[in-house]
Amino acid sequence: MADVKKGEGLVYRNHPLRRVDNLIYYGSMADEYIVMLQILETKKEKDMDVATKVSVQLQLTAPDLKSRDRVVKKSEKDSLYAAMDLGAIWLERALAGK
Numbered sequence: 635m636a637d638v639k640k641g642e643g644l645v646y647r648n649h650p651l652r653r654v655d656n657l658i659y660y661g662s663m664a665d666e667y668i669v670m671l672q673i674l675e676t677k678k679e680k681d682m683d684v685a686t687k688v689s690v691q692l693q694l695t696a697p698d699l700k701s702r703d704r705v706v707k708k709s710e711k712d713s714l715y716a717a718m719d720l721g722a723i724w725l726e727r728a729l730a731g732k
Contacts, residue, residue: 647722660721663695667706667728669721673714688717692724 644651652659661668675687692707707724711717 646718647726649722649725660718661725665729666695667725668693668695669725671714671717671721674710685714685717686712688712688714690717690721690724692721692728 646660649661656673658671658673659668660671670691670693672689672691673685673687674689675685676683677686678684688711690709690711691705693704694706696704706728709720711720
């Protein structure tokens with residue numbers, strides 16, 4: 635597993651987080667698996683957008699696979715917190731070889 639150093643951006647449970655628009659990538663591309671979170675729906679809470687529907691996918695990082703063949707597991711959750719929680723569990727188990 636790739637070591638995460640301080641000052642390299644956001645980290646959650648010792649894995650890096652990267653956001654591109656409505657996609658959040660959780661994990662390192664140097665590892666065998668990553669989690670991709672896609673925010674599908676949001677609602678306004680005061681002046682912030684809050685995710686109400688999030689797609690979670692555990693994916694292989696092998697560059698020779700097609701994008702649809704990379705998906706190992708997928709689910710949908712009703713909040714970003716629930717999606718991150720599930721994604722963190724899937725990633726830890728996949729990287730541990732379970």
